Amino acid sequence: MSTLSSLHPQGLWQHFETMCSIPHPSKHEQAMIDWVMGLAAEHQLEHFQDEVGNVIIKKPATAGMEDRQGVILQAHLDMVPQANNDTQHDFTKDPIRPYIDGEWVTAEGTTLGADNGIGGSSILAILTSNDIPHGPIEALFTIDEEAGMTGAFGLQAGVLEGKLLINTDSEQEGEVYMGCAGGGDTNVSFPLEYQATQSNQLAIELSVKGLKGGHSGCDIDTGRSNANKLLVRLLAAMQQQGIEPIICEIQGGSLRNAIPREASCKLVFNAAKHAELEQVIEAQTLEIVDEFGLVETALSITSQQVATPETSLNTSLSQQIVASLNACTNGVVSMSQTVTGVVETSLNLGVISQTESTIDAKILVRSLIDSSRLQVEASLASLFSLTNAEISHTGAYPGWKPEANSVMKNVVQQSYQELFGKRPNVMVIHAGLECGLFKSAYPEWDMASFGPTIKFPHSPDEKVEIAAVEKYWQLLLSVLKNIPTK
Structure with missing residues (x-):
């Protein structure tokens, strides 16, 4: 059984493998918070928690990219805890046991946590890298998304400076989401x-x-x-x-x-x-x-x-x-x-x-x-x-109403076209992304959501496609490179 760190992009998969070892069901994210904050401190990045418990990490632009607009990279820290009836698993104590199954990564008898662990791991891979070009970055890791959207509800105005946001919580490669359902x-x-x-x-x-x-x-x-x-x-x-x-x-x-x-x-x-x-x-x-x-x-x-x-x-x-x-x-x-x-x-x-x-x-x-x-x-x-x-x-x-003149949509579409020779599908998802709630505190934010292909989230059959993670990673880096100037 190969380890996840043998997969590419290596940095992303290494972080995800570590995430799987840290229990983090909704409302029990403290160990995950401690690890993420520790990584930020290790790499000498500004980091703090807001009043509700969300983690914010800031990374300056790389050389030559200082004139780009600031981007917020966002993921949630918690996962849905579901196990098969014949699987004994305490999600507050036991690690997830991921494994490679052909073209997919899945877990033994439980949810995998690719929702939204792959997105979170990709953000951490960018924050801890030295060779990825990007403008000013703010990373927003929210808490308790799956069980109440507590972090999104509690996000206060004035904490973040950027105007463009990439939500990493979508689950179909080749699609960019510009709207979502409320609930x-x-x-x-x-x-x-x-x-x-x-x-x-x-x-x-x-x-x-x-x-x-x-x-x-x-x-x-x-x-x-x-x-x-x-x-x-x-x-x-x-x-x-x-x-x-x-x-x-x-x-x-x-x-x-x-x-x-x-x-x-x-x-x-x-x-x-x-x-x-x-x-x-x-x-x-x-x-x-x-x-x-x-x-x-x-x-x-x-x-x-x-x-x-x-x-x-x-x-x-x-x-x-x-x-x-x-x-x-x-x-x-x-x-x-x-x-x-x-x-x-x-x-x-x-x-x-x-x-x-x-x-x-x-x-x-x-x-x-x-x-x-x-x-x-x-x-x-x-x-x-x-x-x-x-x-x-x-x-x-609330839901998230699509914006006709979105800068983020144009950048994602252009980047996808350059990489893969076709435009992604612009979609509205029948799920509760946090983007709708962000609009309450930051009505000026221009947002897009995209991610790799994840099948059967919220169930023990959850799995993420390895090739789709690679394409998602390429797209994320290309979008960061193509962010327009201020």
């Missing part, structure tokens, strides 16, 4: 009431496993299924057949911005209905495989009898939870009328979790248009108001 969180909480189980009741654990999962924005239109939605579909089908499954415990997914891969429910039912229940599961499994089998090739739906617990949810409450979650829209809501082939509005039922007192559903709504996001949130509020659930909307962040 917001919908939180649904069902207060729980319990009842004693009856002597004539049996219990089973119903599980949905083996789904591909993925990024709830970039992968929302790929035909992948949502484990939470499949689970409640099965429960709803039982209700429709008069079986009356009653929830004891339910859980699914772990992050609202990742399509859930697994979900499970412990439920009780009348023992006399056992054969009927198994028939419903079998019939629904066949239908689900027929619908999703070409995409979800490892889909597994299983049920096994377990010890009957002493209590279950109130029957009426259980029915409400199943019916409302089954009715909850999921996936693509609409396609853009102005940008062909781009999702305009979507939502992801990312997490179902249970405490002693509540069952909680966490939903992420994304949209290129704020009014469309607000309408979806209003629809969700209308749906769940029909139950006894408590509904709130939090964490809204």
Whole structure:
């Protein structure tokens, strides 16, 4: 197994290999911050943290480039922590185990962190180099992008001087992104009431496993299924057949911005209905495989009898939870009328979790248009108001509207043309880049986002294409060389 540092560009891959050895899931970035700050100190670069915890590093222009406009290179320090069910991994303590798999780099059983570790590593490679020509550089490493965009929300005006920004958090080589979706969180909480189980009741654990999962924005239109939605579909089908499954415990997914891969429910039912229940599961499994089998090739739906617990949810409450979650829209809501082939509005039922007192559903709504996001949130509020659930909307962040006369767009297009003999595609991404939030503190910033090809981010299948990293690196250096004068 070759090490990543054997790949080219060597400096980038060496930094990424070190990143993989440092635990850095969202909200646990301190070790990564310490390492990045240490590198800056080692290379005698001005560096500091702002009030919210973002790391800023400044590097003067190389000889002959002092007259160029200042550029901000930006990446986020955190990664999405997702592991396969059979992988024991503590993301706050254990290193990521990357390896070369043919033309790709991936990780053993977990997310890789190429999102946004490759971008961050490329910035560090530039900051620590002595032979890359560039004008004045400010590097902005934000915190907690994946779990709340805390760093972008907290960025204050006046901290940075540059007017041009390169965001490195895109995931398709050959595309330059000039706009992105905004988003917001919908939180649904069902207060729980319990009842004693009856002597004539049996219990089973119903599980949905083996789904591909993925990024709830970039992968929302790929035909992948949502484990939470499949689970409640099965429960709803039982209700429709008069079986009356009653929830004891339910859980699914772990992050609202990742399509859930697994979900499970412990439920009780009348023992006399056992054969009927198994028939419903079998019939629904066949239908689900027929619908999703070409995409979800490892889909597994299983049920096994377990010890009957002493209590279950109130029957009426259980029915409400199943019916409302089954009715909850999921996936693509609409396609853009102005940008062909781009999702305009979507939502992801990312997490179902249970405490002693509540069952909680966490939903992420994304949209290129704020009014469309607000309408979806209003629809969700209308749906769940029909139950006894408590509904709130939090964490809204704006989209990034493309600018027609962007200097950065022109420089990236020109550089790509010079390198590869064709123009890159100018795109709008259905994901929450931090650029929209930056505009609040720095409305004058002219921004572009590009990166290497990363497949299946936010899932343990995440992988980055080695050749695309090389092309991304060449483009980044060419863009720095072509930045116009002040």
